[in-house]
Amino acid sequence: MSDKAKPTVEFTNLARDTVLRFMKAQGDDSLAVRIQVASPSPLDPRYEITMIEPAEQCPEDIVFDEYGFDVVMEPESAKLLEGARVDWIETLTETGFKVENPNLAPIGSKPLEGPLADRVRQAIDQFVNPGVAQHGGQVTLVEVRDNIVYLVMGGGCQGCGMASVTLSQGIERILRDQVPEIEGIEDVTNHGEGQNPYISASK
Amino acid sequence: MSRVLLLLSRNSYRAEAFVSAARGLGVDVTVGSNHRQALADLTPGGALTLGVGDVDRSVSTIVRFAADDPLAAIVAAEDDFALVAAAASEALGLRHHPVEAVRAARNKAVMRRRLEAAGFPSPWFDVASVEDDAEAAGARAPYPCVLKPLALSASRGVIRADTPEEFGRAWTRIREILKQPDAVTRSGHGMAEILIEAYMPGREVAVEGIVVGGELRTLALLDKPDPMVGPFFEETILVTPSRLSESVQREIVSSVQRSVAILRLDDGPVHAELRVDGERASLLEVAPRSIGGRCSTILRFEPEATLEELILRHALGMSIDEYSRAPGADGVMMLPIPEAGVLREVGGSDAALEISGITGLDLTIPVGQRVVPLPEGNRYLGFLFARAATPEQVETALRAAHARLDVRIEPS
Numbered sequence: 001m002s003d004k005a006k007p008t009v010e011f012t013n014l015a016r017d018t019v020l021r022f023m024k025a026q027g028d029d030s031l032a033v034r035i036q037v038a039s040p041s042p043l044d045p046r047y048e049i050t051m052i053e054p055a056e057q058c059p060e061d062i063v064f065d066e067y068g069f070d071v072v073m074e075p076e077s078a079k080l081l082e083g084a085r086v087d088w089i090e091t092l093t094e095t096g097f098k099v100e101n102p103n104l105a106p107i108g109s110k111p112l113e114g115p116l117a118d119r120v121r122q123a124i125d126q127f128v129n130p131g132v133a134q135h136g137g138q139v140t141l142v143e144v145r146d147n148i149v150y151l152v153m154g155g156g157c158q159g160c161g162m163a164s165v166t167l168s169q170g171i172e173r174i175l176r177d178q179v180p181e182i183e184g185i186e187d188v189t190n191h192g193e194g195q196n197p198y199i200s201a202s203k
Numbered sequence: 204m205s206r207v208l209l210l211l212s213r214n215s216y217r218a219e220a221f222v223s224a225a226r227g228l229g230v231d232v233t234v235g236s237n238h239r240q241a242l243a244d245l246t247p248g249g250a251l252t253l254g255v256g257d258v259d260r261s262v263s264t265i266v267r268f269a270a271d272d273p274l275a276a277i278v279a280a281e282d283d284f285a286l287v288a289a290a291a292s293e294a295l296g297l298r299h300h301p302v303e304a305v306r307a308a309r310n311k312a313v314m315r316r317r318l319e320a321a322g323f324p325s326p327w328f329d330v331a332s333v334e335d336d337a338e339a340a341g342a343r344a345p346y347p348c349v350l351k352p353l354a355l356s357a358s359r360g361v362i363r364a365d366t367p368e369e370f371g372r373a374w375t376r377i378r379e380i381l382k383q384p385d386a387v388t389r390s391g392h393g394m395a396e397i398l399i400e401a402y403m404p405g406r407e408v409a410v411e412g413i414v415v416g417g418e419l420r421t422l423a424l425l426d427k428p429d430p431m432v433g434p435f436f437e438e439t440i441l442v443t444p445s446r447l448s449e450s451v452q453r454e455i456v457s458s459v460q461r462s463v464a465i466l467r468l469d470d471g472p473v474h475a476e477l478r479v480d481g482e483r484a485s486l487l488e489v490a491p492r493s494i495g496g497r498c499s500t501i502l503r504f505e506p507e508a509t510l511e512e513l514i515l516r517h518a519l520g521m522s523i524d525e526y527s528r529a530p531g532a533d534g535v536m537m538l539p540i541p542e543a544g545v546l547r548e549v550g551g552s553d554a555a556l557e558i559s560g561i562t563g564l565d566l567t568i569p570v571g572q573r574v575v576p577l578p579e580g581n582r583y584l585g586f587l588f589a590r591a592a593t594p595e596q597v598e599t600a601l602r603a604a605h606a607r608l609d610v611r612i613e614p615s
Contacts, residue, residue: 044493159229159569162241164219165211165234168226170242195569199214199238200582 007066008082009035009073015088015097016067022051030054032063032070035086037077037104042145043188045104049086049097080104107150107188108142116179117144123178124151128171132157132182135198139171147183149175159194163187205275206231207515208265208291210253210284213238216497216567217280217511224511227520230275230519235265235284248272255283258290265291276518282492285309289491289586300414300516302468305491311353311398314466314488321465324485327401333378341370342397347402349433352377354386354395359581363402363433373434380579403487405480407431408445410459410473411494411502411510413517419460420431422510423502423528424452435577440601441498442534442594447479455484462489472514488534495563497586501533512541531590534597536605538584540576542612547571549584550609558607560591560600574612584610 011019023031031051039046052072057063062078063070073081084101112121121141128139136156143150151171157163164187172185207230209221214336218234225232233248234240240250253261253267265277265287277297279288285305300308307313312330319325331340333352344364350373352360360380362373377397380386401403407427413420422447427438445452459475478485493499499510504526508516513523549566556564566585568574574584589600 011313126243127245131245135241137241157241161214161216162211162218162236162238165236165250166241168222168232169234169240170246173246173249174242192566195571197569199567200572 005062005064007064007071008078008084009071010063010085011067011071011176012085012087015086018088018097019051019067019069026051028053029069032057032072034072034158035077035099036074036083037080040080040104042104043150043186045101045106047070047097047099047101049099056202064177071142107145107186108143112141112143114144116181117141119179120149120175120182124171125174127174127178130165131170135160136196137166137198142188144182147181149182149185150188151185153187153189153191156196156198157194158189159197159200161197161199163189163191163197204229204231205519206233206236206272206341207276207519208233208251208268208277210235210277210288211476212236212255212281212283214547215280216495217499219267219517220282220499220509220511221278224509224515227512228519229453230515233268233272233274235261235285235287241281245548253287255287258286261287262291262294263565266294269295275520276515277316278514279492281308281495282490285491298520300468300471300491304469308466308468308489308491311351311488312396315400318462318465318486322528323462323465326403326485329399331397331399332437333374333381333395333397337371337374338367340374340397341367344370344399345401346370347433349400349402349436350374351398351400352379352381352386352396353398354381355581357581358436358438358577360386360578361436362578363436369434376578383579385581402433403478403480403485404432405478405483405485408447408455408477408479408484408489409441409494410455410475410477411538412459412473412475413513414463414468415468415517415523417464419456419473420461420523421456421459422504422513422526424455426594437539437577438537439539440534440536440598441501442532442597442601443501443528444532444594445596451479451482451484454482455479455558458486459489462486471518485594488591496537496583497567498535498537499588500563500588501535501590503533505529531592534589534594534601536587536589536601538605538608538610540574540580540582540584540612542614543575543580544573544614545571546574546584546610547613548609548611550611551607554607555587555604558600558604560589560596561587561604562590563588564604573615 035051036048038048062073087098089098138154140152235251239252243250270302277283277288277292289302289305315328347365364370364373403455409425410422423443425441425443426445429439475489476487589597591597
């Protein structure tokens with residue numbers, strides 16, 4: 001195990017108290033908290049926070065103990081979690097730790113601004129939407145991050161059996177032609193919730 | 204860069220799987236479909252609008268297109284475009300099953316005649332037009348028998364009859380089904396006939412393969428653990444690898460290889476269905492296409508590849524020798540439609556996904572749409588997918604997850 005590091009992840013008072021309360025209930029003050037980035041995808045970043053015993057720590061782990069317990073991260077997760085904040089939430093629908101991580105901000109959580117986003121939006125408005133509107137569809141820009149365009153397909157495009165063809169053979173070609181610096185296009189639509197797809201797959 | 208023409212039916216389940224596989228191989232894609240793509244005018248070369256029925260015209264369109272944008276392969280995702288793909292490939296000298304072989308295999312009656320003429324073990328069968336006298340046709344049939352409309356696919360309109368009276372009722376029902384617009388389109392192409400076969404007892408299995416230079420490369424053998432005894436033949440669960448003995452599996456593969464050779468299906472995907480009774484395997488059909496619906500999702504290969512990628516690799520002249528099915532067991536359940544009406548809700552999805560081994564649930568009919576069960580219907584509610592160490596665990600997981608789904612249909 002490495003020497004104790006400087007704290008790079010902040011625990012809110014509520015998150016800290018929840019951990020300490022759990023340790024007290026277990027009667028074991030040697031327990032530590034492991035935080036792991038289970039999925040670094042900005043489409044759906046996921047984290048795992050578990051209580052572990054000392055024997056479960058690895059020599060390469062990054063460890064700090066700012067809050068009255070050891071916080072343990074494997075090096076790759078530690079890099080991705082630098083500056084993150086761990087909170088504890090209790091609502092009607094969910095209870096648990098919540099991680100706010102500026103390095104993996106979910107798509108759509110950043111303001112849609114800047115010249116590149118403006119040009120992509122203009123291309124969508126001018127070329128894409130008039131075309132897909134003929135099938136009752138519409139395309140909305142969600143975010144441009146690291147030259148990757150994230151968009152949502154709505155109306156007749158949502159759940160349409162040909163949505164992937166419209167995306168790859170139509171939208172992507174148009175956007176790459178109009179905004180050549182684009183490096184990729186990701187469809188972040190929940191097609192499973194499409195209520196009125198232009199074409200329902202059945203073959 | 205090479206260019207592949209993907210032929211997709213307008214209501215294909217597999218557009219994304221094939222497009223994604225083609226892009227993964229680094230080839231340019233043109234999509235041909237019986238549906239005008241939304242942005243086709245703005246993206247020349249990206250899409251072609253083709254007819255399923257007018258093969259000659261579609262082939263001319265493809266050949267004209269290929270003069271400016273040379274094609275390295277033409278692949279049909281489903282049966283609908285299989286003949287167009289074969290004819291256009293022949294015209295351009297591309298790797299594909301021959302046109303005559305595809306024509307024969309797509310028509311179950313022609314397939315039966317060819318196989319029987321070559322001495323292949325075949326059940327009693329007869330072919331009649333839907334306009335023929337049902338009583339006379341029923342008088343010729345052995346019982347039990349199965350009536351199969353040639354114009355339809357995926358068990359639609361397939362009905363077992365145990366007596367002449369049931370035969371007459373099945374005949375009337377099939378005639379009504381064949382009046383549906385989509386069925387009329389296909390039956391207008393010379394397929395307004397009914398194949399009548401002696402009922403073959405036993406469990407059903409499916410074989411997924413690619414024929415390479417006349418040699419069948421078996422990619423997966425899938426069990427259908429639900430008994431399919433009729434009167435309708437709804438497909439539900441498919442699980443691979445098969446739990447049948449090695450000797451029976453050899454018999455199955457050998458039967459498919461012989462049928463492929465007789466029909467001269469030389470180069471391309473094949474999907475065969477058989478009945479297994481004890482040690483005996485009897486061929487129901489072998490089709491010049493890959494497995495339908497979203498079922499290909501469960502076929503994983505090592506080195507990592509999808510079925511669609513292997514089909515494209517073969518069509519592009521690349522080797523598929525090094526690929527084999529990934530270890531472990533996989534299965535899919537095609538979710539049946541329990542009754543006719545308007546789909547109001549499918550509850551219990553989260554609970555179904557919590558079952559150990561369940562890897563996905565894909566509901567493919569939006570709430571609010573009309574649903575029709577077999578034998579009239581032609582769609583599933585969706586697909587459940589599972590992966591586990593053994594086929595038994597996969598089957599158990601699929602049944603447990605299905606039991607948690609609460610499908611609410613408002614009768615109409």
